[in-house]
Amino acid sequence: MHPEQIVNFLDKQAETAVYLQREMVALPALGPKNGGQGEHHKAQFLTTYLKQLGLKDIRQFPAEDPRVESGQRPNTAAVLPGRNPRRTLWIISHLDIVPAGDLSLWNTDPFTLHQDGDLLYGRGTEDNHHGLVSSLLAVKALLETSAVPRINLGLLFVSDEETGNEYGLEFLFRQHRDLFGPEDLFLVPDFGTPDSNLVDVSEKGLMWLKITVVGKQCHGSTPEKGRNSLLAASAAVLELRELYTRFDRENPLFSPPYSTFEATKKENNVPNINTIPGKDIFYLDCRILPEYDLDRVLASVREITERIASIYGVEIHVETVHRESAPATDASHPFVQALLRSIGTMYNTSPAPGGIGGGTVAAFPRKEGFPAAVWATLLGNAHQPNEHTSIQNMLGDAKVLAHLALQMPEDQ
Numbered sequence: 259m260h261p262e263q264i265v266n267f268l269d270k271q272a273e274t275a276v277y278l279q280r281e282m283v284a285l286p287a288l289g290p291k292n293g294g295q296g297e298h299h300k301a302q303f304l305t306t307y308l309k310q311l312g313l314k315d316i317r318q319f320p321a322e323d324p325r326v327e328s329g330q331r332p333n334t335a336a337v338l339p340g341r342n343p344r345r346t347l348w349i350i351s352h353l354d355i356v357p358a359g360d361l362s363l364w365n366t367d368p369f370t371l372h373q374d375g376d377l378l379y380g381r382g383t384e385d386n387h388h389g390l391v392s393s394l395l396a397v398k399a400l401l402e403t404s405a406v407p408r409i410n411l412g413l414l415f416v417s418d419e420e421t422g423n424e425y426g427l428e429f430l431f432r433q434h435r436d437l438f439g440p441e442d443l444f445l446v447p448d449f450g451t452p453d454s455n456l457v458d459v460s461e462k463g464l465m466w467l468k469i470t471v472v473g474k475q476c477h478g479s480t481p482e483k484g485r486n487s488l489l490a491a492s493a494a495v496l497e498l499r500e501l502y503t504r505f506d507r508e509n510p511l512f513s514p515p516y517s518t519f520e521a522t523k524k525e526n527n528v529p530n531i532n533t534i535p536g537k538d539i540f541y542l543d544c545r546i547l548p549e550y551d552l553d554r555v556l557a558s559v560r561e562i563t564e565r566i567a568s569i570y571g572v573e574i575h576v577e578t579v580h581r582e583s584a585p586a587t588d589a590s591h592p593f594v595q596a597l598l599r600s601i602g603t604m605y606n607t608s609p610a611p612g613g614i615g616g617g618t619v620a621a622f623p624r625k626e627g628f629p630a631a632v633w634a635t636l637l638g639n640a641h642q643p644n645e646h647t648s649i650q651n652m653l654g655d656a657k658v659l660a661h662l663a664l665q666m667p668e669d670q
Contacts, residue, residue, distance in 0.1 A: 261664065264403055269653065271395050272650075274398070275391050275395065275649050276373060278307070279378050279387055281303055282304075285299045287417075288354065289420060290326055292354075292420065292421060294357075297354050301332035301353055301415065304415055317334070319334075319429075320332055321417065331418055332353065333417055334413075335413070335415075336412065336413045338397055341668055344441065345410065346438075346439060347445065348438070348443065349411070349412065350445070350446045350619055351413070351448070353386075353419075354417055355381055356420050366379055366380075366644075368645075376648050378647055383646055384639060385640035386447070386448050393659060395652065396657075399657075408663070408665070409666050419619055422580060431622050431623075438623075438628070442628060443630075443666075444628055445662075448632060449634065451636065452637055453607060454605045456633070457594065457598060457612065457633045458613060459586055459612070460614075461616070461618065462545040462548070462617075463552050463582065463583035464580065466579040467542040468539065468579050469541065470537070471487045471490050471540075471572055471573070473486055473537070473571070475533060475536030478534055481534055485570065491538040495521045497566055498562055498563075500562060502516075502518075507550070512613040516547070517544070517555075518543075523541040525538075541579070542559070548585075584621035584622075585625070586613070587624060587631060596666055600662040601633070
């Protein structure tokens, strides 16, 4: 099968891309931590579509979760057989989305697809419907043109990516490790640049910290009777900026090339103005270069917060909400090099391996010793109001995925 036939086929799939986006945007798959009922309906829609494409090997791996009405969080694996049936290239996309946020910031209904020329607007259109659609179109193109990939091409649709992966890819590696063969490869279309040129082979270590400051509540007119937790928390936020100087190495593989330590979420303390709070909780998002050990960073956070606690007469407790680190994928690996060639061929560009600060599910196969890359052609507005993606980029990425499936070496 000549690649031109696949390219010509995909050039005619804009309506299919819009259809898939429209259906998925209308099925908001919010996890229970984000106030939703999970990914059940979206998974049902995609399973039906996979069957319509003609895929025979479709397996379900639900993770039990009593917090949702269905009682389960879906994970779907579908495989298009290749010449070497013992090896699979897995394309991993996630089903769940984040909440729409402040609706006044949206120009259209976030859960009704809006098209403006080449752009499609709606929550989830980029994160991660773009990857879902491009992978589905790649498989459709291979099936419709009777092209047989060199190795199996697997689509893996997972739950819970936005809130920790406990019921998604982490669950699959923990409970269904035999799904993956020793020579399998992993591609995650969940991060990318508008020019298609960044192929992520490494990620910064991720650590989310919950910092609880406990003082003593009192009336606003008698501050001497209490210990102001908000004052101490504010001091801690500022002093934790010291982490930037303690861990100041730079690595040009990443952008930005340094570790980041940012205070983010803050929980409510008291409901009225004239009460000095006795408890404040805030969170620290740490993205740490691979050169640093996460435990060393955590020790520094504890040292700094203990110093602040002593100055302000409060207690400060540091709790790890989530942490993730994984080794890099070798940029010279045949899989990475084949991906770079496919991108260059389909987009007429010069892609290069690099690193990112945001965590992706590629960390899970990397920790298990599998080669994994993260790539897509994205406009970079995930989680934002008026989230959108490009039809032509979805079709272009589908061409890359199909080309890659036909060019992959059959053996390691």
